[in-house]
Amino acid sequence: MEKREKYSLETVPARVNKIVVKGINKTKDEFLQKKLQTIFKAENVLQMFILCKAAETELKRLDIFKSIQIVIDTSKNVDGDNKYDVLFNVKENRWLYGGAHTTFGGDNNATMVGSLALPNTFGRAENVRLEYNRSLKGDHGGAFRFSKPLNGNPDVRFSTSVYEMNLEYPWSGFKEKSRGINMDFTFPSSLGKHCLRWEGIWRDLRALSRTTSFTVREQAGHSLKSSLKHQFTRDERDAPILPSKGALFKMEQEFAGLGGNVEFFKHDMELQFNQKLVLDTVIQMSLAGGVVKNPNPNEEIRINDRFFLGGPLTLRGFNARGVGPHSDENALGGETYWAGGLHLYTPLPFRPGKGGFGDFFRSHFFINAGNVYNLQSDKSVLENLKGLSDEFRLSYGAGIVLMLGNLARMELNYVVPLRAQARDSVNTGLQFGIGVNFL
Template sequence: MLLQGQVAAAQTRVNAIAVEGNQRIPDSTVISLTGIAPGEVVSDGQINDAIQAVMASGLFEMASARPTGSGLVINVVERPTINRINIEGNRRLDDERLLELVGSQPRRVYSPAQAETDAAAIVGAYEAAARLSATVQPRIIRRSDNRVDLVFEVTEGRVVENEAINFVGNRAFSDRRLRRVIDTKQAGILRSLIQRDTFVAERIAFDRQLLTDFYRSRGYVDFQVLDVTSELSRERDATFITFTVREGQRFAVGDVTVSSEFPDTDLDAYRRAVRLRSGETWNPTRIEEQIARLERLALQQGFDFLRAEPRVTRNPRDLTLDVEFALVRGPRVFVERIDIEGNQTTLDRVIRRQFDTVEGDPFNPREIRNGAERIRALGFFSSADVNTREGSAPDQVIVDVDVEEQPTGNLSLGGSYSTDSGFGVAVGFSERNFLGRGQSISVDIQTADENSRTELSFAEPAFLGRDLTFGISLSVVTTDFDSAAFQTRNTSLSPYLSFPMTENGRLRVYYELAEEEIFDVDPAASPIIANDEGKALKSALGYSYTLDLLRGGLNPNRGVRLTFAQEFAGLGGDIDYIKTTTRAVAERDVLNEEVTLRAIFEGGVIEALNDQTVRVGDRFFLGSRQLRGFASRGAGPRDTAAGISDVLGGNKYVSARFEADFPLGLPEEYGISGGVFADFASVWDLDDTTGAASQQVDDGFELRSSVGVSIFWTTPIGPLRLNFAKPIEKNPLDEENTFDITISTQF
């Protein structure tokens, strides 16, 4: 008998081949695997190769051959079939998730090699969950009829936490500041709840890019991450990660010039289009912005193939970079077509409109890259790859877009608490890609002790195929403040249009039809309030303009956001007024970006028209966010002669808040930081100052102020903010609130 691996001594004529030991697999299948035909004379080596081929099929545990007088007899032992597959010992990852990784299947032939591959896939899932010490052993349990149960025995091990994250080579920024840049976090006191402190190897590459972008946006053009090491502790339950970096020198912008190889180019127009200024911190993003600006101007002037090429000259002595934007002639290449694949729900036009380029346009690689970024920014796809290839001719390019969709609907249940409104519950549903059209719909229901809000909204971000957002919202807002002698209910319908005016500015125009109701007015309330009891219809047209340079301006460490809005009520209805509001926010990071300084200014004026008075529901009131240290609606003009001395609000208000946020020296992974603040605000001016007992209400300007400290804590259930404030300037009738706490979460 010739066993597997043995060699016979002579040649054999095979007149016939017999198969023994097989139960499920036909004789013909085994014979075909040998590659030997009846009547063939075979050598010992050929018989040995035949047996090896039978074993290589994976269908048999053992195979052997023995020559007989009339030919060859092949004995086989079939591999068992899998009866069922179980996973044991797993608690952190459920069976359903792990079984999706298993390639072995019931009623198929058991393969030890496939079982080992499956075990490795399960281990990979545990490694992604930061359990690097997890082990998986495949076992088989023999059953009758040549069947086996395949069992994967899992030892999960402990979570591998990032015990410490250190940096070597950094001088300009501290370790604490750089830990805020990267996505990987250290383990803290809430390590059992916070999952971002676990080690994920794939996250390291992302962290490297985050660090590179952070430094280069601050002028460190030579910055490099030289190495990243992660060492496991002896118990394999903790890692120590070290980033070795080379910062290099910090550069600023030197001379900025524009040149052109086109003789008829109006260089002055291109120079005016450049917003890069000498002396500002070097930032690659700013360079890209200027290139896009110049190339857009070229298209407007009819130069289809003009490209703006930045040519940088380094001045190591004064640490500046001169940049020359050279207007050069690009290759005459056109976009033949844009092919989109992978979208099952999202319509092609939703993806296609993210490109400023269409079929037949000159090919601009920068525009294609920008379009790819806009596709990813939609949030509709888990991945979006955009590549180009040569088309039907050398001067034609095909743009291939390959996307993989992800869920875009969200059902949320949340809770909140604040001293203004008490405990609250929020239920919401939103769909960001309604019917694959890129439209968004949402339903939000929020209830609290003193107010409730229900809102249904819809938005089309590409109305009429342009960068024009059309939306409409329907809302019902009810307030029931314990400190107020009345309740309000506002039911409104508001369609709007929103579109860009400049690169960073956006205009929103809206119409609002609302029913305002003031009810449950206390009999002892001021007549200034009682006169407004009942329902009134408001028909108003308004607009708001926002210029947002908060983090996208000339310097990444400073910025402003400005908002100016006006509302004109009186297009029919019962209410006539003009309301004007403005808000400005300015921020700056100082002390190596460890401390953030912030100033917030806001104010408003409302003026009644046609001999009307402003209703109490339309007046301005100061909340605790505008004036900390005071209760919400706790400061302002009052009717002191009334039995219930309600704050009446005012037709004018101003608020100025100055804040500084800074670390407290605690480990960054705890998520606890501190702040100090100083608030100044006032609300004043009433149309009707005749209060109870025909006494005149003092509605003059009176400044209130307060100072205090804040504690910020990023908890697993939501951001927590505690304010401890002390009023400085106040009216004896004002209601104080020296402690304020706000927390919200969503799950």
């Protein structure tokens, strides 16, 4: 038998003679040229395949085409061998489409979002979107959003929004109407993802009912906030909802006072670490904390800018916003907080439906701790730290977790608070939670 000679695609020379894109109606030619011109740099067949695939991947991430098909053929009527023509058969997204989906917030609330979008609005991967949302608890609002990748890079993006929201906070006894505008600049770095945001927002705070405490009523009225915010995220987890390995680090700084009548410095941080153990068991450690301070010591932080803690998504064993200072059963929040948790996730006993529906369930054992505290200007840093740590809350429990795909997760736990303060709103026994981000 004749032995066949082995060779690598790297040794087969190739030159791209031309690139043709068929199916274009809206997308600008010069925009596509920038995305595809690197294919001409291919010097062999392997490089040509890799560069074509990379261009396809980046075009898909821009979300301007419904489908992309690549055809590579030898070039005809061209002198010399190893010349190729590359054909991109594409189908653009519809010029207008609408839809509806459900999101889950941090207060155990589901929100229906309806939207109309103009994808690839001006032919360079821009997106214009009109949204209306309404939650099961009656919160509602709308927004007009525009986003655009800079220089055609899907990772570097400018976006802006104009919005109105009408929200109710029954745990704190107030409702708030807000109208605002923001501008975002999102970009990656070697460490993670950054987002710079400017936001201007007018807020109208009102008492929710006749039982709203006088302390909350004192803060009713209008406020105008202009702030600059930086968000940094490094997410190395293998899944966003119920990861089995990897770490998450989130950090946010905000400075308000670039105009308007609201001033503060705010810093918030979250850490999460996941490690897979034997028999598909996962241990998770989480820690979060934040501090907000008005540069003017004679003015306090408004209630709608403070930190709150408590509820099935943060500190289990307490009602929503149930930890910290209260006035007539209305949660007032605090200027600083910390919270941590140690979790153990295991498959259900006997693991029913292994490899199928049963994989969406987990047993859950946990310990949570945390505190909300108001900084005292007449006390030293050490005294404030002592106050933050002395009155910490502690709870433990067990339950079942159900993953809702990559959208959210549900928890049903039996919780026992071990440490609580007299002013806290405690929830002993069964507690249900649904959301995306759990502590």
